[in-house]
Amino acid sequence: MKENGQDISQALSITPPDVTEKKLKVRKPYLGLFFLGVFFFMVIFADLISPYDPFASDLSKGTLPPSWQEGGTAAHLLGTDFLGRDQLSRIIHGSRMSLVVSVGCILIYGTIGIILGLISGFFGGKTDMFIMRLSDIWQSVPGLIVILLLVSVIGASAKTVIISIGITGWPQFARVVRGECLSLKERDFVRLARVAGCSNFQIMASHIFPNIINTLLVLSTIQIAGIIVLSATLSFLGLGTQPPSCDWGLMLAEGRQYITYAWWLVTFPGIAIAITVIGFNLTGDWLREILDPKQMLR
């Protein structure tokens, strides 16, 4: 009977045919996890696997092409830059800078966002309105412009990038945390905690917060992808990390001057960024599918 009914509805195509099967099927995250694995492998073992010191320059070996091209040597797999530094080693070490900057930013704006979001959602009323209006104001100026101003005042460095991205990014975090908090605080376990005599702080810290960790994990993973792109953009514009540090965006900026005869200097650091960001994005999407069942059908 049930099968028969399904046949008819499929023939009329009134229900999307995949509603039931799709629920159980989560796309496999192999590619994303593989890219992330490569990235973290580079971060952890940078000193062991990189063939040369990333800062050691040898002018006699300047701008060597990758080894498979005419003129390249097997000693420098991805070629060398204009100062004769080994590009592969610099890319491997550059992964550390990306991680430090993105984790630093997430820690800063995650902390601000979580605290303000919890307060806003938990207390409601005027406090909530104040914090939400503040985040409206914050979001009405593009982040890049604020970062530009801060950099011009404090001076360009990795620290400035972390601070300025950190203080511009919190509203999105705060909104998500607030939304979750609003629905959680009406739940029975929160009411019971209050009956049991927990203080507001205790309820927020040990009853509400643990329940939003999944959401925060998903959000952070996807945000890290965005931050890696943004910080590379800043370095590329000369507003981020300064030479001679190993940073993918900076390597692209330096290589850009030699674009007409050294294609490898602008190609490989970009591939490194793209692969890392794809890794974080795919993993984030996968985490969302497994941790947030409401989103499953998307």
Place this chain on the structure above:
Amino acid sequence: MKVYLLKRFAFAFFTMFVVITIVFFLYRSGEADPAHIMLPPDATPKDHEILTKNFGLDKPLIIQYFSFLKNAARGDFGKSFRYNESAAKVLFQRFPASLQLGVAAFLFSAIVGLAIGILSAVHRDGWVDRVGRVIALGGMSIPSFWLAVMLMLFFGVTLGWLPVSGRGEGGLLDTLRHMILPAFCLSTYPIALITRLSRSSMIDALKSDYVVMARIKGVPEFYVNIVHAFKNASITLITIMVPMFVYMILGSVVIETIFSWPGIGRLVIEATFARDYPVVQIFILLITFLITTAYIVADVLYAVVDPRIRFQ
């Protein structure tokens, strides 16, 4: 409705006031000295003093702030330090270039993004959906500045087909040729965003009862998708696409710098580092005003598309 709009605009003006106040003090808190940056290396201290006085920078900060507010209320945003012309004029001279690039990029990303998004929602897991997923992931993940550099390398250097810098002066065709690469690079992220959003909101809409009802009535598939489903799916899209359009016409710092496009984005980055306060301030005011207005417009359009929504 009137009261609602009035309230919203009042808050928009309040936002502009807060933002410009923060920017004013933050920006001047650095140690840099505009007169010093502007003068040639062999200038005498006397020149320096005259220039500082000329810019009005010799007075205390708080007095500078109030005189700025007073003049701004009358529509005078000061003279650009670098161009010795009114800051508003400097900004609006550069605006057409950014507008041209932004409109082209927006139209391109809206057409491509909506087409892919709607088709992949209608034919889920079909080939458009698969390709669309890759495009969305790529647009989200590939940094636009790197894409710009790679396209310059390929189309500009290796093949020599397209110009890689400037806006072009040789008539319409030349301008179009100059526009292709920057407009494309500017549109990759918006395409990804529009594709994802239109796909997910279309999927939601296609599942709803009124779509099922329309199918039962025998409405042709195309009308079901466009008239019934897309009209409702477009509500979410409006909230994103209206502000997106504003951001895009106000110039991209990154793309304009790479392609030497003479628009607002490049003007702002130059002005920021030359400490050309008036130009930066009017830009911040303009962008805050347009973004807050864009959100208001989006909310009003919301109610036009969906009459169930009422203003509070």
